[in-house]
Amino acid sequence: MFIGIALIIIWLVLLLRYPAKALPVSLAALCGLGLVALWVAWLDTREERQLARLELRMHYAPQQCPADRPLQVQVKNGNTIPLVELRWRVAAYAPGDTVNLVENDYDGPRYRGPGSLLPGSSWNDCVPLPALRSGYRAQTLEFRAERLQGTFSG
Incomplete structure (x- = not known):
């Protein structure tokens, strides 16, 4: 948990100090996380539908x-x-x-x-x-x- 909090604080400092470089990388990472979350949710609902059949x-x-x-x-x-x-x-x-x-x-x-x-x-x-x-x-x-x-x- 400490490592996670430290990473968030470091990310915020980098975002405030170097917004031109950190913002595009942050948006790309956010999009990547969103795609992974969508893929996991799709697999989960597919398995539920298959078990229902x-x-x-x-x-x-x-x-x-x-x-x-x-x-x-x-x-x-x-x-x-x-x-x-x-x-x-x-x-x-x-x-x-x-x-x-x-x-x-x-x-x-x-x-x-x-x-x-x-x-x-x-x-x-x-x-x-x-x-x-x-x-x-x-x-x-x-x-x-x-x-x-x-x-x-x-």
Whole structure:
């Protein structure tokens, strides 16, 4: 923080002492920073749009899945480019409620999707249940994917 403050003070002194030389350089640097900020914002909104085109569904399915992984996950890539990596957190809600019933454990399961998913294709798998708050049963809850993070090629 000290270095940043010192750089700003030095820049102001140079701007006041040598305005003919410092002003064009400052404007060029400001334009460069603006372009970098626009590029980062564009990449961020592009990733959000791509993640919004993914169709990710979860439901408790002990009949179709092994006993140690009773949560069935279905992912469909609605993008025009392949999905390279997908990570998410599972949230569980009672019907009509907005309180997440998953215990927030740092050592809980980490959920990852397929290694690569082509445009328009689907992926199905069974994953373990997260630790639920006491008193709730998985068959009575709605499961959702939250905090999606993904990378796409292209």
